[in-house]
Each structure stands twice: as C-alpha cells, then as structure tokens.
Amino acid sequence: MIVFIARRLVISFFVLLAATVIMFVLTALSGDPLEDLRQDASPNKAAKIADRVERMQLDEPIPVRYLTWLGNVARGDLGVNRDGHDVATMLGEALSATLQLVIAATVMAIIIGIVIGIISALRQYSGFDYTVTFAAFVCFSLPIFWVAVMLKQYMAIEFNNWLKDPSIPPVVIGALALLSGLIFGALTVGDRKRRLLSFAAGLLIGGALFTLLSVTRWFADPGFGLPLILAISLAAAVGFTVLSAGLNPRGPLYAALGAALLGTVASEALSPLLADPTWLEIIGLALVTVAVCAGLGYALGGLQRRQAINAAVLTGLFTGGVVFVDRMLQAFNGYSERVRGRPISTIGARTPNFQGDFWQMNLDSAGHLLLPSMALILISLATYTRYSRASMLEVMNQDYVRTARAKGLPERTVVVKHAFRNGLIPVTTLMAVDFAGVIGGAVVTENVFGWQGMGNLFIEGLDTVDPTPVMAFFIVTGTAIVVFNMIADILYAYLDPRIRLS
Amino acid sequence: MTLNAQATGPDTASDAQGMTIVARTQGQMVRRRFFRHRAALAGMILFGFVVILAFSSIGFAGIPGWWDKTYLDTGALVNQGKPTLSVVPEFLGGDGIRLGEHPFGQDDIGIDYFALTMRGAQQSLIIAFLVGIVGTVVGTVVGAVAGYFRGGTESVLMRLTDVMITIPVLIIAAVIGRMMGDSGAVVLGVFLGLVLWPTLARLVRGEFLSLREKEFVEAARAVGTSARRIIFRHILPNTIGVIIVAATLSVASAVLLESALSFLGLGIQAPDTSLGQLISRYRSAMVVRPWLFWWPGLFIILIALSINFIGDGLRDAFDPRQTRVRA
Amino acid sequence: MTTPPNVPIEPHTVDPHTFDDPAVAAASGQILDSAEEVHVGLTLDAVRPPSQEEILRVENLTVEFPTEDGVVHAVRGVSYNLREREVLGIVGESGSGKSVSSLAVMGLLPRTARIKGRILFRGEDMLKMSARKQRGLRGRKIAMIFQDPMTALNPVHTIGDQLAEAVLAHELMPRKTALARAREMLDLVGIPQAETRLRSYPHEFSGGMRQRAMIAMAVINNPDVIIADEPTTALDVTVQAQILEKLLEVKDAVNAAIVLITHDLGVIAGMAHRVLVMYAGRPVELGETDPVFEEPRMPYTAGLLGSIPSLEGGGATRLRPIKGTPPSLINLPSGCPFSPRCPLATDICRTEEPPLAETDSGGHFAACHHWDKLAAAEDPTEFFRTESETVA
C-alpha cells in the first residue's frame, strides 16, 4: 500500500512538472506583456519598458525563462510579479481563503450528493427520483457566474433585509408546508393512499414548524436549547441503530441511546469549555466522544457488538455536531448586531478587522462562505448525485445483491452492507476529476464575490501576461489536485480489496 | 452514423440475457429508444428552435435575417429600454401577445437587445460546436491509437493525456482564451477544442482496451486485417455510442465554458459578443436594467439544458442497461 | 439455442454403422452415456431416495413483467411438487421461464413483477406470507445457488463473512460460532485450508471454488430445498462434474431436495429423479426422468433430445436441431406455443393450447394434442429429421 502510494506520488510529481511546462509556455505566449506600457504617455516610458523586460527576462527565449523560474521554485522562491511584488506574499493571503472555499464546497457536494443520489436510486421512479433527476440536469446547465450573481443580488440582500423582521408571511408558510408535504409524499413508495397520508403528515409538520419559528421570531435569536438537542439526538440514535443493527435485540439500541444522552449531558457539563474553544479542543472532544461511545457499544452490544459500536459512535458524533450547530446559532444574534444586521456577506472572504470569539469567527467565515459555496457546489452536487444514483442502481442489480437477498438478509443489511460500499467505489474515482472542476469554478466564483483569492491571482496574472503569479496558482492547485487524487486512491483501495494487492 | 455495424457488437449478446429479444437492428433500436425519451425529444425541439432563431433572425455570414435591427447600431431609448415582449394575453389582464419594437429591450446606449442576444447565441453556439467537434476528433484518435497499439505509443499518448488532464479545464481554457479571444469565434473554438480532448481520449482508450480483447477483433487480427481497418471498421463502430454521447455532453459543457471565459473577459472581445460576454458587460446594470442580465442567462441555460437532455436520451438509447432492471 | 451438453474431451472410437440405425433407446442411451462423462463418482442411485413427504408445491404460477414493449408473459401456469430429498430437473430453452419461476419461489423477483398462483412450502402459501416471514424461510429453508459464481459473491467482503452472515441472518449467535459453522461448510464442500480461506476475498478464489463456496452458503442453514439455477454453466467441463457431484453429496448431508435448472439434458438424466420441461413459460412435459427421455410425449422434448450431438455419431449429420426460434413472450402465437416450429402441428394446434395432461403412463404428463403420434413412432426424434437426411 505504501509502495503503491509512493509510486503514485512520484508519477504525479513528474506529471505535474510536465504540466508546468505547458502552462508556462502557453501563458508566456498568450499576449504581449508590454501592451499597457506601449500606450504609456509618460516621459519615462522607455525606462519602464526596460525595467519590465529586465524583470521578466523578456529578452531571453521562453525555455530559458522557464528554467530560471523552475530553478527559483526548486529553491523555494516563487519569484516576483511584473511589478516586483513578491508572489509568495500574495499567495499567502489568497491561499487559505480559496482552500477553505474549495474544500467546503467539495465536502458538502460529496456528502449531500451521495446521500441524495442513493435515496434517489433506492426510490427509483418515485416523485423524488424524478425531481432529483430533473434538478440535476438544471444544475448541469446553469452557468456558475450567473447563479453567483443571482444569489448575491437576491439571496443575500433580500435575506439580510428579511432578518430585520424575521416573521414569515402566512403565504410563505403555506408554500413551505406544501413543499414539505410534497417531499414527504415523493419519498414514499406505495399506493396512492400511503402517499397521500405522507403528504398530509409532511404538510402538517411543515406548517406547524414554520408557524412556530415565525411566531417565536426564532430567526432573530436562533438556537435549539437543551430539550430539543436531546430530542434530536435521541431520534438520531434510533435512526443510526436501525441503519446499522436493527432494533432487535436491544443491545445496540441501548448503546446508541446512551451515547445520545451522554453527549447531551456532557455538552451542558462542558459549558465553560465550549464558551470559547479552539479547533484543537473541538477535535480533542470529538476523539473523546469516539472513544467513550465505542466503549459504550462494546459494553452494551452483546452479540451484536460491532454494530452497537458503529451505532453508538455515529450517534455520539452526530450529537456533538448538533451541539456545535446550537452554539453557532446562539452566537448568531451577537454576531449579527456586530455586522450591522447583514450576516450574509456578498464581498470578500471575511469581514475586515473583525475579531470575536470562536463561534463568532466561525459565523463570520460561514456567512462569507455560504453564497460562494452555494454557487460553486451546484455542478459538483449534480455530478455526485447522478453518479452515485447510477452507481447504486447498477449495484442493486448485481448478482451479489440478489445473493444477499437470497440469504434472507433484511433489506437494510442488503443496502448498507452489500450495496452501499460497492456503490461508493466508482464514486471515489469521480472525486479526483471533480475536484479539478471545482478549482476552475472557484476562479469564477471568487471573481463574482470579489474575493482576493487564488483565482484573482490567476486572472490578474493572465491578464497581464505574467507567468509567475499564474504558475504560483498552478503549483498550489496542481498540488491540491494531486493530494486529493491520493486521498481518492487510498479510499478506493480501502473500499475495494481487489486492488489492494496490485 | 453507421449504426448497423453495431449489430455485431458485444452488447447485443449481453442484452439478450435478461431481456426479451426483439429482432431489430441496433440502429433502429437506438432511434426508437431515443424518440421514446420524452425529455430528449423536448430538448431536441427546444435546441432546434434556439439554433434557428439565432441564425435566421439577424442573419449570418452576410445573409440577412428577418429581424430589422442589428447588434451594432444604437437607437433612441424607448421606455428606458425595457423589453416590449409580452406573453400574457389581454383577457388575463396582460398586454396581449406581441413582440413590440424591442422585445428583449435595449441596452444603455440603445442597441436592440434581441439582436445582441441573438448574435451572442450565434457566437456561443459556434464556439461550443467547434470545441465539441475538434475535441471529439482529437480525443477519439488519441484514445483509439493508444488503446489499439498499446506499448510505446500508448505510453507516450497516455502520459500526454495525464499531463493535460492535470490542468483544470477552465484554467487551460482561460489561457487559450487570453491568447485567441480577439481572433474571433472560429479560431477560439478550434483552439479550445485542441486542448479539451483528454477526457474523451481516456474514455475511448478504455473502450478500446476492452474491445480489442473481444473475439471478433481477435478473429479479424488472426486473418491478417490491417490495424487501420480493425480500428475503423471493427472497433470504432462499437464505441460510437460512447463517443456520440460524450461529444454531445461536451458541447453542453463547452457552452458553459465559453460563457464563463467571456464572463472573465478572456473570450470573445467587444464589439463582437457572446452570451457570457453580455452578462459580464452588463453585470453592474443588474439593478437598473435586470433584463440585460436575464436574457443571455436564459439562453445559456436553454442551450445547455436542451443539449444535456439530448445527451441523456442518446445515452439511454445506446446503453439501456442503466435504466432497465434485470431480474 | 440449447447449449450442447458436455462436449466430449476425447473423441470416442466411432462405429459408423450405429449412425444409420437409430434405435428407440438411442437418444436416452447417449444421454446416459454423456452423463457418465460428467459424473465421475456419485450418481443418483448412490444417494438416499426421496421420501413421500411433499415439501414444496407450486400451483399454477404465473409471472408477468409490464415493460415498455408490452407485458412479458414470462411464466404461464407452472405447477410442480417436490418431495423430500428429491431432485427435480427443469430444462428448456433460454428464456423459457426457468429462472423466473425459481426466483418467484425465492421471492426475489423485482417489484415490477406480477405474480399469481400459489407456492406452498410445507402447506403454507409463501405468496400470502408477511415479508418478514418470507424472509425467514429464504436462505434458511429454501436456498438458491446461482449460475455465475464470478458475480454472485460480493467482492468487498471476505468469504467467511459472507458465509457467517447467512447464519447470523436467521439465528442470533456469537460471530465466532457462525464462523466456525462457515469453516465446517467449506470443509464439507471440499475447499482445502478452510480456516485461512475464510479470510480470503472472492477474487482470490477460482471459479470452481467460488461455486463451492456458494454451495456452502446454500447449505449452511440445513435447508429443505436448494434451487440450483444452472450451477455449472459458467464453469469448465472438468470442474462441472466435481461441482455436481458435490451438490449431490451435500444434499445428502443436509437432507435437502434440489430443483436443478440446466440446459444440459445429460446432467438431468444422471441426476434428477423427475424432470420438468418448459417451453415459452409453460410446463410442457413432466414425469420420471427415464420415461420422459426414453419415450417423450411432446415433440419439443423429442426435438431437444434429437438436437444433442451424439457421442458415437460424431458427425454433424446426426444433429437434428429444432428449426426456428422460441416465440416472443409478449405476443404469443395462439394455440400451442410450439406450433410454428412443430413438425406434427395441425390446425387444432394453431387454435387451441393443449393442457398439461396425463399420457399413456402414470405420472407422465405432456401438453400436446398429438402425443399419441409420438407414442406410435419408433424414434421420437425422427420428426425432426433434417432435409439432407431425408434425401439420403
């Protein structure tokens, strides 16, 4: 395995190296780097030109320039742009913003896409399936920049305005309730009566929920509160148990319920720590959660120990997630006031000079990330949905799924154990390809939302026919793509024993 | 499309396994399945409509069209340049169904926006098709040669593909756009096509690798058929489905790519225009003249969506396995 | 489209004279011969005989699939019963509904299938059972072995896991115990080093070993019925014999009855107590194996027997294939579905579909208006004589 990864890394390195040649040469050939100076009317025009020719080595042939650049990079020097600014410094600011955006979008697209795709496959020919399929096609056909501009104009501005008085008009409540009814109905397979019942249930639940949210002006000062956290996590415990073990015998169920209870109580007990934690502490807490829940599953699992551990750990982590979101929501009011009631931002990657506690800082990046990732995610989301749906449908028709059913396994086990894992295998290969697409999309999205990110570096570099910033962009994104490929490969090998050996 | 050649293909045999076999040629089956795909049919009609509208309205290549305004001439602003198109009939309280003077409105200097949008659509379509055609041809040839010959040739070609594929599509396209954007739609389209073939090459190579092991190819090789003949007469017809589908979908993504490039200022340069360039040009007018933003966006979506639907119909038609359930 | 059974590996010494002299028993004689080609050791006579207790009864089973092209009538009124320890062979051309009818018994047909009739397991109708109860029988009381062992095992889980899971699906017990049982089963089906093989993945097994593993999986819960759907078609000839022998041996070990689906008449002749012949979704002949093969009472069966390459004849002239193709299951011809291809067809055949009725000997059923003509003929395959033969 390690040899396999090492070999892949070496190959990727050379492939990337070869790609830098292409990028460098094409960029250098893409226009006239002196264009702006030729129309310059100032008296020191000649000096300026000489200066730039000297700095960009324009008197040398392109291969020489490339080699010089490569030599510098090998020594860790990314060079200066045509105006003499240090590219590494420019990169430093851009890097974290862009990576945040790209990774957030990719992770969200993968998780949401796979979940929707699988549900859609398992509910083939249902209303939900048709809707998802159609929506995916629309997403494939939407230009990112157009969506981004629309989101910026309508979502952000309108939403922020609405937050000033967050009551939902009855018409909107009705529409939302209708929507939730339709979703419930579409997810149900069976005869018309069952579908109508689900529809009615969805309608009522949706209507009640949004009315409640509106009347209590929840959006002005959101949050869950302890009872709701408990309720959500207990429900999740049941859900995870059903998925991983089934409700009989009770062992796994008790383990999962215990995990939910313990998590909720712990969140209250740890209140002082959670007031202003660091990321390190959060990760630590997550690890502790995993350990404790695994122990719980081990102790209570009985004959179904493995399944119990799975259910308990998933429940524990989920409860942690709910607590995390709750804290973020609690911080919302304070944050919103500090940014003059406009929490959804349309410009830049962060509010300039904003300082707050952990939760407020997170809210600040979330508020800035929200719209760009929404625009960026569309195509990837559609791709993952379509892909995992197709893959799942294919797997569900495989002989070994029929074998699993022939053994008398419950449908849950057939899907979770036999179909799901096989269905994920082709999806991992998509990850690598899609990531490159997301980077391209990020360039466009950043442009719309005025981020001073990597995309900006690239576009300005290209505009001024200046290879150094373009190449800096390319090295960073290229490396990111290689790393992401690696992750996909490892995941693939983990999922599919057939390639572990070779 | 010499689809009949497919009858000898490997798919027919495997299809027969679980399905009732109805004796039809592959070509007929494909056509039948395609025309039964309602979304694909709708996509086809929509797409035809857009193409005809774009090219017939303002004319093309010196041939005049039926629309009396051009995309270059300015005019007096009528009603602040608002669109005069109305689709709500009078008895429903609307203004009746009519085109009016400027159905899509006018821009800030009074250019007829319908003519402008049509010009943009023409340019975008030309680029997208050239990208699709050139990319498909290059990708198919590279993939076919690599997949058939294996050995050294394959190594070189596939390493080249690996290298090209490392560069995100938008990035390499942006560089090409910067280079060729002011040379017009045709040149831009061809050059974009020349760098956007690697995905298809991989796909075709994969198909070739599996097909070249099949009995009918072995048989052809055994009786001494030349490599060129095997590639073009025996293997290629069997991959045609995959290629056609990929080519169709690549046209759809090329429409989006071109518009993104133009939006970034790296595609077609003013005064000529494309759909993406229009959105970019009138980006700041969003609040005052939102229609300048809506129309080109609408056309991009219409074109991309209809081609995507056609592609999906073709995929179903060529490879029905995905959609059918086997016992 | 019947696959020729067991192509002989070594050409037999041929007596050219037997070729011109087709004896009545020739067909079945050859078949039994070829069956011996397959069965190196164990034959039916050596295994425990069936008891009189009926465990499975299928009554008037019909299965339809609504598709884009129309309704596929895949199974049209199949009835049979199965006694304890009995081996029932099902033969028929590709698409005649063999697999679909068995999948219906297993409850494994896609949701779109419309199933009618009764499937009684020990007197209880499985089609009327709750899904939960049906699942309880599946894999525990009725197990299935599929055609292609290459795809029937899940590539991402170990053999041991997939075997143990079959036990755990029906019985709550420690994993260790289930794995021990899995090991025992691998031993039983003759996989060496069972202990280490438990940890192997399917791709590390050869085709024959995978099919053995499938057999192990089928018998791990001591089922009453094993449905084997062409268990050896995907394997090479030498392995086929071993697998079939193993199947018989294992059946005895767990006291199960077998429904054996195959294209290979030789296998049926050597392994099945009774045989059911299917054509276009219908049972067309049913009876004890020997009478059916020696004195077929339905032209289709006779045709099948005639289309087997003879071991002695060797030459292609002896083959008497059935001309034409099976009918579309969407637009069935009126009358007997075999009539377009039947050399004995008369007007009544084209208008009236013959029912499956008892013929001259007891327990031998056939669906043919003119079975008496077959009974009268010396060589029942003679009706399928090819033109060249008639000329000569």
Ligand SMILES: Nc1ncnc2c1ncn2[C@@H]1O[C@H](COP(=O)(O)OP(=O)(O)OP(=O)(O)O)[C@@H](O)[C@H]1O
């Ligand atoms: N899910 C399905 N939808 C539509 N038709 C189906 C489906 N499953 C099976 N069929 C049809 O039912 C008929 C009977 O198929 P079945 O698999 O039972 O044949 P078989 O006798 O097992 O043939 P083989 O010897 O090739 O295995 C075939 O014509 C097949 O096309």
Ligand code: SF4
């Ligand atoms: S009923 Fe008639 S057509 Fe059918 S098998 Fe008998 S003789 Fe032939």
Ligand SMILES: [Mg+2]
């Ligand atoms: Mg079958």
